[in-house]
Amino acid sequence: MTSTSDRPVVANVADREWTGWPAGQTGERGAIEWKTLISGDLTTSDTLSLGVARVAPGASLNPHRHPQAEVYLVLGGTGVLRVDGAARTVAAGDAVFIPAGAVHAISCTGERELTFAYAFATDSTADVVYDFTPSAA
Secondary structure, eight states: OOOSOSSOOOOOGGGSOOEEOOGGGHHHHBSOEEEEEEOTTTSSOOSOEEEEEEEOTTOEEEEEBOSSOEEEEEEESEEEEEETTEEEEEETTOEEEEOTTOOEEEEEOSSSOEEEEEEESSSOGGGOOOBOSGGGO
16 A cells, blocks of 8 residues: 655644534534644545544533544543443543444543544544434434
8 A cells, every 4th residue: 555645744733723513513513622633634644533632521522423443542631431332431541442333422521621632544534424313322
């Protein structure tokens, strides 16, 4: 397989703006913000995409699924992660593998925001199609 880039890509979180769902979709999808750092639509990279996300106290990323596997690395705060109905408390230092197609959600249960890095097994986050239909819950 040929890579789209033969050089490393460096992205700094301070150079990206926080993004969230469009205002009309936060009720269905949840109140979360993210910064995509490495993604084929932004950088000369392939195979993996990476970003950071934050969830305010009491807020959540609602149950959803997508065809790509995903990994979370909790950077700060505490929360509850649900994957295919099983709940687990997560905190800084916890890494989680979420299988492709698994229904998952994460909520912030602490007094400070929950922050985590996320990585998708895909060239670009633009390839990730989220399914928030009730059957995904």
